[in-house]
Amino acid sequence: MLATSPAFKENATQALANAGLQKALTRTRPQHPAKRAAAVAALPEFEQLRDIGRDIKNHTIAHLDFYLETWAGNVERAGGKVHWCSTADDARAAVLEICNRVNAKTVTKGKSMISEELGINEHLEQHGITPVETDLGEYILQLRHEPPSHIIGPAFHLNREDWEESFRKAHTDLPADRVFHERRDIMSEARNELRAKFLAADVGITGANFLIAETGSSVIVTNEGNGDLTQTLPRVHIVLASIEKMVPTLEDATSLLRLLARSATGQDFSVYTTFSTGIRRPGDLDGPEEYHVVLVDNGRSAMVGTEFQDMLRCIRCSACMNHCPVYFSVGGHSYGWVYPGPMGAVLTPSLIGIDKAGHLPNASTFCGKCESVCPVKIPLPMLMRHWREREFERHLTPKAVRSNLALWAWFARRPGLYRVATRAAAAMLGWMGRRKGRFHSLPLAGGWTDGRDLPAPEGDTFFARYAREQRAGRV
Amino acid sequence: MSQTAPASKPRVALFVTCLVDLHRPTIGFAAIRLLERAGCQVEVPRAQTCCGQPAYNTGDRATTRDLAMGILDAFGGYDYVVVPSGSCGGMLRHHLPHLFDDDPNIKARAEALAAKTYELIGFLTDVMGVTEVQAAYPGTVTYHDSCSGLRELGLKQQPRRLLAGVAGLKLTEMTDPEVCCGFGGTFCVKYPEISVRMVSDKTRDIAATGADTLLAGDLGCLLNMAGRLKREGSPVKVRHVAEVLAGMTNDVPPIGEGRG
Amino acid sequence: MSKDAILGEIRRGLKRGPLPEDQAMALRARLAAHPRHLIPARSRVPRPEQLALFVRNVEKEYGTVAHVAGLADVPAAIADYLAAQNLPTDFAMAPHPELQALPWHLRPMLQMRVGRAQPTDLVSVQHGYAAVAETGTLVLPAAPERPTTLNLLSDTAIVVLRASRVVGAYEEAWDLLRAERNDPVSNGFMPRNVMLVTGPSRSADIESTLELGAHGPRRLHVVLVDDDPAAS
Numbered sequence: 001m002l003a004t005s006p007a008f009k010e011n012a013t014q015a016l017a018n019a020g021l022q023k024a025l026t027r028t029r030p031q032h033p034a035k036r037a038a039a040v041a042a043l044p045e046f047e048q049l050r051d052i053g054r055d056i057k058n059h060t061i062a063h064l065d066f067y068l069e070t071w072a073g074n075v076e077r078a079g080g081k082v083h084w085c086s087t088a089d090d091a092r093a094a095v096l097e098i099c100n101r102v103n104a105k106t107v108t109k110g111k112s113m114i115s116e117e118l119g120i121n122e123h124l125e126q127h128g129i130t131p132v133e134t135d136l137g138e139y140i141l142q143l144r145h146e147p148p149s150h151i152i153g154p155a156f157h158l159n160r161e162d163w164e165e166s167f168r169k170a171h172t173d174l175p176a177d178r179v180f181h182e183r184r185d186i187m188s189e190a191r192n193e194l195r196a197k198f199l200a201a202d203v204g205i206t207g208a209n210f211l212i213a214e215t216g217s218s219v220i221v222t223n224e225g226n227g228d229l230t231q232t233l234p235r236v237h238i239v240l241a242s243i244e245k246m247v248p249t250l251e252d253a254t255s256l257l258r259l260l261a262r263s264a265t266g267q268d269f270s271v272y273t274t275f276s277t278g279i280r281r282p283g284d285l286d287g288p289e290e291y292h293v294v295l296v297d298n299g300r301s302a303m304v305g306t307e308f309q310d311m312l313r314c315i316r317c318s319a320c321m322n323h324c325p326v327y328f329s330v331g332g333h334s335y336g337w338v339y340p341g342p343m344g345a346v347l348t349p350s351l352i353g354i355d356k357a358g359h360l361p362n363a364s365t366f367c368g369k370c371e372s373v374c375p376v377k378i379p380l381p382m383l384m385r386h387w388r389e390r391e392f393e394r395h396l397t398p399k400a401v402r403s404n405l406a407l408w409a410w411f412a413r414r415p416g417l418y419r420v421a422t423r424a425a426a427a428m429l430g431w432m433g434r435r436k437g438r439f440h441s442l443p444l445a446g447g448w449t450d451g452r453d454l455p456a457p458e459g460d461t462f463f464a465r466y467a468r469e470q471r472a473g474r475v
Numbered sequence: 476m477s478q479t480a481p482a483s484k485p486r487v488a489l490f491v492t493c494l495v496d497l498h499r500p501t502i503g504f505a506a507i508r509l510l511e512r513a514g515c516q517v518e519v520p521r522a523q524t525c526c527g528q529p530a531y532n533t534g535d536r537a538t539t540r541d542l543a544m545g546i547l548d549a550f551g552g553y554d555y556v557v558v559p560s561g562s563c564g565g566m567l568r569h570h571l572p573h574l575f576d577d578d579p580n581i582k583a584r585a586e587a588l589a590a591k592t593y594e595l596i597g598f599l600t601d602v603m604g605v606t607e608v609q610a611a612y613p614g615t616v617t618y619h620d621s622c623s624g625l626r627e628l629g630l631k632q633q634p635r636r637l638l639a640g641v642a643g644l645k646l647t648e649m650t651d652p653e654v655c656c657g658f659g660g661t662f663c664v665k666y667p668e669i670s671v672r673m674v675s676d677k678t679r680d681i682a683a684t685g686a687d688t689l690l691a692g693d694l695g696c697l698l699n700m701a702g703r704l705k706r707e708g709s710p711v712k713v714r715h716v717a718e719v720l721a722g723m724t725n726d727v728p729p730i731g732e733g734r735g
Numbered sequence: 736m737s738k739d740a741i742l743g744e745i746r747r748g749l750k751r752g753p754l755p756e757d758q759a760m761a762l763r764a765r766l767a768a769h770p771r772h773l774i775p776a777r778s779r780v781p782r783p784e785q786l787a788l789f790v791r792n793v794e795k796e797y798g799t800v801a802h803v804a805g806l807a808d809v810p811a812a813i814a815d816y817l818a819a820q821n822l823p824t825d826f827a828m829a830p831h832p833e834l835q836a837l838p839w840h841l842r843p844m845l846q847m848r849v850g851r852a853q854p855t856d857l858v859s860v861q862h863g864y865a866a867v868a869e870t871g872t873l874v875l876p877a878a879p880e881r882p883t884t885l886n887l888l889s890d891t892a893i894v895v896l897r898a899s900r901v902v903g904a905y906e907e908a909w910d911l912l913r914a915e916r917n918d919p920v921s922n923g924f925m926p927r928n929v930m931l932v933t934g935p936s937r938s939a940d941i942e943s944t945l946e947l948g949a950h951g952p953r954r955l956h957v958v959l960v961d962d963d964p965a966a967s
Binding site for chain 1: 737738740741742744745746747748749750753754758759762763765766769770771772773775776777792795796830850851854869870872877878879882883884886887888905906909918919920921922923924925926927928929930931932933934935936937938939940941942943944946948949950951952
Binding site for chain 2: 009012013016325326329330362363364365366367368369371372385387388389390391392393397401405408409411412413415418422425426433434435436437438440445446447448449450451452453454455456457458460461462463465466469475
């Protein structure tokens with residue numbers, strides 16, 4: 001996927017002016033926090049489970065090499081095949097090779113963010129294979145040639161009129177004058193259209209929420225059932241999974257599952273949580289004859305041992321973005337790549353480079369809401385700050401910011417001179433603003449005063465006044 | 476004022492914060508008054524400038540460490556360090572020690588300082604046991620929970636408990652008093668459009684309460700919210716919570732309003 | 736090659752080579768012991784309350800439950816449900832001996848096809864392996880006698896479940912599988928697929944508004960056979 005992250009600011013400007021998007025954001029914004037809060041309130045052990053979740057993932061990452069090898073052995077014992085892929089190119093080639101070998105014409109797909117990261121759809125299309133997204137949200141985005149704007153609600157930026165318009169355009173075999181009375185009618189139409197595609201597909205591709213070393217299983221968590229149809233009906237099932245999805249045992253996965261749905265949608269448990277282990281067994285009446293896991297690194301192993309290692313705990317629940325006031329101002333597309341919101345602000349620079357994704361860890365107020373809801377306690381603001389440190393070290397921080405900071409720092413290191421300078425500045429601004437108490441505009445303060453007045457200072461600095469009071473014996 | 480202060484007065488160093496120093500000294504004097512009424516002996520170390528957040532949050536660790544060293548020297552010798560800001564308080568209490576992860580000696584000093592650093596209102600209630608204040612404020616106020624104070628220092632009920640004792644004051648809550656106002660230090664000038672969008676959501680929530688006064692414990696957030704309220708022509712008065720609790724609202728006009 | 740590169744990079748990050756044998760043994764022991772973590776108190780309750788919790792949770796997730804006193808009452812319960820919902824009386828049914836042994840002749844109007852589900856099936860009857868009270872979750876491991884498609888393709892999914900197979904927490908369901916199943920391919924205990932199903936299919940992708948029946952069944956009905964003397 002081509003990144004537009006360098007244009008974050010321009011993307012944000014457009015997003016703020018996009019009435020349809022703002023309507024969708026305003027509609028959705030209060031929903032997730034309320035649902036999560038209710039689910040968490042109903043499980044008194046939730047906070048303890050967050051510590052457990054963090055510890056399970058930390059334990060796994062500290063022994064990731066061992067668990068990956070153990071898991072791979074168990075996949076092969078169950079008749080599956082593991083394709084180890086260092087890069088996105090390797091992974092695309094592995095998927096294409098499997099599809100070509102079985103002469104696949106169409107491929108159904110369950111929702112997978114790693115698939116977006118790898119650009120699987122474009123790659124298959126270039127080689128004459130038709131990918132069909134089957135998650136309702138992903139399906140309409142494929143019709144509209146748009147990327148997802150959210151990692152679990154990919155199309156929540158769309159409004160009902162967008163759905164109707166896209167369906168009329170795409171489903172030309174249906175009467176043009178049909179009426180969608182309810183949202184349910186839109187969903188039913190998609191259900192009918194996709195049924196035929198599920199049955200015709202030669203290969204089904206899903207992602208994975210977890211990989212389990214103990215059993216060699218991959219786990220998907222969905223509400224629609226499309227992921228299960230995708231992996232059950234075609235002859236070949238391909239799982240796309242990145243290396244940090246690993247957990248040791250079913251019990252470890254279970255503890256994380258107690259956190260996942262509650263953090264994501266506020267459900268106690270998702271509708272379908274499915275553990276897949278290898279190929280159709282003798283006597284089974286359904287299920288795939290081939291089971292492949294395309295295991296993707298694509299930059300993650302390089303995060304181990306760095307200050308960004310904590311990010312490998314992420315279970316992609318989306319709680320961070322669901323609670324992020326920046327995300328809900330500009331929407332997911334503004335972030336310009338696969339992963340938006342706070343987790344994207346940390347992960348994207350790791351995967352596409354801080355030179356391209358530099359805005360993302362900067363576009364945060366460090367309000368800390370994301371960290372407070374993260375089910376595995378990733379210190380997201382601290383990790384964003386670490387990216388800012390890397391940018392500063394590599395002189396990627398904008399020149400004006402650097403020089404202002406350097407000037408300020410020079411004074412701030414010298415309290416005596418600082419007193420003199422601040423006193424002069426406060427006195428001047430205080431005098432200029434003494435009548436109205438604020439400025440409508442001020443040279444060099446455009447960033448502030450374009451949308452806000454700048455309150456004027458009192459005029460004295462604290463230290464000037466304090467010295468006066470001390471001399472007068474009043475303090 | 477009721478209190479359970481220890482017999483000998485604790486020596487409290489006031490960390491004024493650069494914004495209060497430059498912009499609204501009254502908050503510093505309100506802090507001194509509240510601390511003295513609570514039975515503290517307050518001193519203001521002269522060798523202080525800034526907690527270092529502008530550098531820290533820009534990724535300039537070297538400058539941040541230099542400023543932190545200055546803070547350790549200036550504030551090391553007191554019983555407590557008190558800050559009329561959750562954000563600067565959070566910086567000293569949670570972030571300062573991590574700047575010295577590579578130097579155990581300095582880290583130990585930073586941890587000792589962090590352990591005795593408090594935000595003003597939390598210090599009054601949680602350490603000095605203050606339950607009541609001598610102040611009156613006729614009006615309906617709404618309280619914004621600034622992010623660092625709320626999430627790094629656990630300040631939520633403390634200011635509300637003290638405000639409940641202010642004569643004539645009625646508190647009415649926003650729908651979401653905990654959501655960020657969009658200030659974010661340098662964020663508000665690096666991403667002004669997003670910041671303005673966020674503060675506009677906040678001012679809508681403030682207006683919906685019908686309160687005539689907005690209070691908070693962080694001057695940065697207050698400047699941001701006052702700036703937007705005034706741009707919108709709102710009559711809502713904006714003040715630091717310490718001004719109200721110290722009974723100093725007659726000393727200075729609300730933030731963003733003139734004397735004329 | 737990629738495998739060595741990935742493992743090598745991870746080990747570089749962890750500042751060590753391949754895991755020393757003593758540590759690997761400790762990890763293998765952990766895998767073998769698969770220790771449980773905290774299990775929420777909500778399912779640590781006496782048996783009757785556990786079953787009530789299961790039923791409450793199925794209903795909270797938009798499923799329905801019918802209680803029957805014994806296996807012999809299942810055909811009637813299914814017939815009654817189909818009639819009440821105005822659904823057709825023909826369905827696809829799992830080739831499970833327990834289901835096939837039911838006295839279907841008592842309800843001659845019911846027409847079943849035993850096997851996997853077909854896309855045209857409106858109603859399916861599945862055999863419930865176990866269920867988890869904690870969240871009202873059905874445990875449906877794939878097997879020749881329990882085809883996965885029966886969980887997915889029909890509009891209305893009916894699951895026949897014995898109350899004695901309702902456990903409190905997921906961990907207890909895993910232990911049932913560990914104790915009862917021997918996989919012919921892997922020699923482990925996991926079948927090709929285990930579906931944990933909590934309520935009927937749904938989506939909130941259109942305007943963040945919940946609608947039931949996205950791709951899977953829009954109705955999920957549990958016929959709960961009260962075979963557990965401890966439960967009442």
